Structures are given as structure tokens and as C-alpha cells.
Amino acid sequence: MNNDEAKFILSAYRPSGRDSNDARFTEALKQARQDPALNEWLAQAQALDAVVMDKLAQIVPPAGLREQILAGGKVSQKAPPRRRHLGAWLALAASVIVVFAVSEVWLGQKVQAAQHNYAEFAVNDMHNGGHHPPQGQGMEEALVKLASSDLHSMSGLELSFNEMKAGGCRTVKCGEREAIELCFNRDGTWYHLYVMPRKVSRGPLLAKSKPYFLAMSDSVAAVWTDGVFDYAVVSPKGLNDLKGLAG
Amino acid sequence: MSTTTFSQLVDVHYTPLYRFALSLARNQADAGDLVQQTFYIWATKGHALREVSKAKSWLFTTLYREFLRVRRREGLSTSIEDLQPSEQDVAAEEIDRARNMDANTVMLALQSVDEVFRAPLTLFYLDDLTYQEIADTLDVPIGTVMSRLSRGKAQLRVSLKKPEKNAQKVIPFNQTKKGHAS
Numbered sequence: 001m002n003n004d005e006a007k008f009i010l011s012a013y014r015p016s017g018r019d020s021n022d023a024r025f026t027e028a029l030k031q032a033r034q035d036p037a038l039n040e041w042l043a044q045a046q047a048l049d050a051v052v053m054d055k056l057a058q059i060v061p062p063a064g065l066r067e068q069i070l071a072g073g074k075v076s077q078k079a080p081p082r083r084r085h086l087g088a089w090l091a092l093a094a095s096v097i098v099v100f101a102v103s104e105v106w107l108g109q110k111v112q113a114a115q116h117n118y119a120e121f122a123v124n125d126m127h128n129g130g131h132h133p134p135q136g137q138g139m140e141e142a143l144v145k146l147a148s149s150d151l152h153s154m155s156g157l158e159l160s161f162n163e164m165k166a167g168g169c170r171t172v173k174c175g176e177r178e179a180i181e182l183c184f185n186r187d188g189t190w191y192h193l194y195v196m197p198r199k200v201s202r203g204p205l206l207a208k209s210k211p212y213f214l215a216m217s218d219s220v221a222a223v224w225t226d227g228v229f230d231y232a233v234v235s236p237k238g239l240n241d242l243k244g245l246a247g
Numbered sequence: 248m249s250t251t252t253f254s255q256l257v258d259v260h261y262t263p264l265y266r267f268a269l270s271l272a273r274n275q276a277d278a279g280d281l282v283q284q285t286f287y288i289w290a291t292k293g294h295a296l297r298e299v300s301k302a303k304s305w306l307f308t309t310l311y312r313e314f315l316r317v318r319r320r321e322g323l324s325t326s327i328e329d330l331q332p333s334e335q336d337v338a339a340e341e342i343d344r345a346r347n348m349d350a351n352t353v354m355l356a357l358q359s360v361d362e363v364f365r366a367p368l369t370l371f372y373l374d375d376l377t378y379q380e381i382a383d384t385l386d387v388p389i390g391t392v393m394s395r396l397s398r399g400k401a402q403l404r405v406s407l408k409k410p411e412k413n414a415q416k417v418i419p420f421n422q423t424k425k426g427h428a429s
Binding site for chain 1: 250253254257258261262265266269275279282283286287289290336337338339341342345346348349350351353354357369371372373374377378389392393394396397400403404
């Protein structure tokens with residue numbers, strides 16, 4: 001080993017004596033003891049190392065770091081079992097959210113289909129049939145209400161489905177469901193209102209917040225529900241007219 | 248692991264870990280974060296370490312890996328100046344100059360050393376780990392540790408000669424993370 005090689009090794013020899021038992025340094029140390037110049041070089045190099053070590057040892061962590069670590073450790077140590085439970089809950093919550101999301105999409109599609117079908121049925125039935133004003137006991141009152149109210153905000157007809165049916169109102173089949181047609185005149189225009197009781201039918205709930213409009217040829221239908229009945233009203237005067245009636 | 252044992256572990260190791268972290272991260276806030284993150288990982292995973300005697304080495308290794316992980320995520324790289332190993336004689340004036348510096352100025356000089364040399368150099372000066380432990384911490388052979396140490400010392404000596412330039416050269420870790428590195 002020449003002195004350059006010895007210097008390379010000895011530059012890693014710490015002045016603290018920590019490496020005194022490390023066999024990697026044995027030969028280089030022996031050479032330094034035998035070579036005064038190398039020994040002097042080592043002494044100077046270690047003196048500088050000792051100063052830097054001393055300066056580094058004077059660096060103190062910022063106040064509060066220890067407490068932060070301990071506080072974090074306590075939380076972390078308690079965390080694993082909770083996190084396992086949390087993970088399970090999160091997985092369950094995620095599943096529920098997915099189920100709800102899928103259900104929402106599915107239900108939304110189904111409601112939209114039901115609205116469309118009901119509106120389409122109402123327009124077609126209006127075109128195929130004539131005018132059928134309500135008949136029977138209490139129907140005059142219903143007619144007045146229909147002729148003057150905002151249909152969408154109207155809360156029921158205060159007549160049961162069976163009463164309307166027994167009163168002679170025209171009944172029609174919309175798929176598997178039975179509806180009553182109530183035709184009424186407002187300002188010289190005949191409107192066709194279809195009423196399907198929700199308790200009799202089990203179809204999906206129609207949009208409650210605002211009506212669904214469907215324009216077909218020269219007629220427009222609006223459908224909605226009040227939770228008791230599913231309504232469809234058809235106007236021959238276009239969308240704006242119907243929005244004024246049932247919007 | 249009990250709270251008492253964890254507390255003892257923190258008391259024994261958090262100061263040298265902080266010094267190592269400060270050398271790597273080059274600012275107090277990131278150094279503190281690194282140390283906290285290291286103990287957090289210990290608190291959540293360290294219980295799997297059966298030999299508590301290896302905790303010190305484990306903590307240094309974890310801290311260094313966390314530093315590398317963050318640095319890698321930020322896409323930072325370190326330039327390596329081609330300095331010769333530190334085999335030149337150390338003049339008495341160099342020793343006196345360093346002795347008259349305050350600790351923060353010496354730390355700043357240490358922080359100006361290229362990272363690849365800085366990590367083994369700091370572990371060398373911390374005097375907490377054996378060479379095998381340093382090699383394990385940095386995941387390099389012992390020969391590489393010694394080589395980097397020698398070159399790191401050469402850089403440090405240059406920095407100690409011109410301490411006023413170190414403040415400009417040292418870019419805190421949190422600023423390099425924001426892409427301010429030149």
C-alpha cells in the first residue's frame with residue numbers, strides 16, 4: 001500500500017475512535033504509525049474532521065419537534081386497528097355509493113322512459129279520441145278547478161280514482177295501468193288530462209319537481225306526479241302554452 | 248411497541264436524524280418533516296422489526312429513502328463536480344477557520360456539497376453508524392462510501408474556504424421542490 005492509497009482509506013477513519021476495531025483500517029493505520037509524514041497528514045485531517053463533527057453536534061432540532069413526533073407516534077400507533085376498520089367502512093361506503101350511483105342512473109333512465117311513454121301515450125290517445133269532459137257527481141267542481149288552476153301546483157283533484165271512474169269518466173289503458181281522461185276547456189281550447197293513481201300502479205315515480213315535456217307533431221304533452229296521481233296533460237297549442245298551464 | 252419505548256427511541260435518535268435530514272433537505276422545515284415522517288413510518292411499520300438493536304440503522308435508512316423518494320417525485324437531480332479525492336494536506340489555517348465558524352455556517356458549507364457525497368459525509372460526521380450501517384443506509388458498497396466520502400471532504404474543504412458563497416449556492420429543499428433550482 002502506498003501513501004496515496006493509505007490516505008484514501010484513512011480519510012474515512014473517524015477521530016472518535018469508532019472505527020478503531022474495523023479491520024479495513026488496520027494496515028493503513030500501521031503504515032501511518034511508521035511514516036511520520038503520513039502520520040502528520042492524518043493528524044491534521046482528523047483535526048479538521050473533529051472540528052466539523054463538533055460543529056455538527058451543536059446543531060439542535062427546532063423547539064417542539066420532539067413533541068410533534070411523539071404526538072404523531074401516538075396517533076399512528078393507535079391508527080392500525082382503526083385504519084383496518086376504517087378501510088372496511090370505506091369499502092362499504094364506496095360500495096353503497098356505487099350501488100346508489102348505479103341505482104340513480106338506472107332509476108333516472110327508468111323514470112325518463114316512463115315519462116316519455118306516458119307523454120307519448122297521452123298525445124296519441126288525444127289524437128285518437130274526442131273530447132271527454134268529466135262526468136258524474138262532483139265533476140263540475142273538478143272542471144272549474146282544472147279550468148282555472150296551475151295544473152302542476154294543483155294538489156290532487158280531491159276525488160278518488162274510483163269516484164271518477166264511477167262518475168262515468170272515460171278510462172283508458174296505458175300499458176298495464178289504468179288512467180282516467182279528464183278533458184277540460186280553458187279559454188276555448190280543449191286540453192286532455194290523464195290521471196293515473198299511484199297506489200293502483202307500481203310504475204316509477206315521475207319527476208315531481210318539474211314536468212317533463214314532449215312535443216309530438218302539433219301537440220305537446222307534460223307529465224308529472226304529486227305522489228298520489230301521475231298526470232299527463234296534452235295541449236294542441238304548443239310548448240309555451242302548456243308551460244303556462246303546467247310549467 | 249409501548250408509548251414509553253417509542254418515546255425512548257425518539258429521545259435517543261431524533262437529534263442525529265434531524266442533523267442528517269437538515270444536511271440533506273437544507274432547510275429546517277423539510278428536515279423536521281423528514282424526521283417526523285421517519286418516526287411515523289416506524290410507528291406504523293417499525294413494530295415488524297424484531298431486533299430493536301437495529302432500530303437506529305433502520306431509522307437512518309428510512310429517512311434517507313424518504314428523502315430520495317420525495318426528491319425523485321419532484322424530479323430533482325444533483326450535479327456532480329469532478330473533484331479529486333481529498334488527499335491534500337490540511338493546512339492549520341483551515342482548521343482554525345473552521346473552528347472559528349459557528350455551527351450554522353459549517354452546516355451551510357456541508358449543505359453545499361453535492362448530495363451524492365453529502366449523505367455519506369454527514370453520516371460520517373454524525374459518528375452514529377458503522378461503515379457497514381452507512382453502506383446499508385445508502386444502499387451502496389462500503390468502497391463506494393469511502394470514495395464518496397473522500398470526494399465529499401474535498402468539496403467541503405472548498406466550501407469552508409468560501410463560506411460567503413455557500414448561502415447563494417445552497418438552495419433549500421422546499422424551494423427546489425417548487426422548481427427554483429438553477
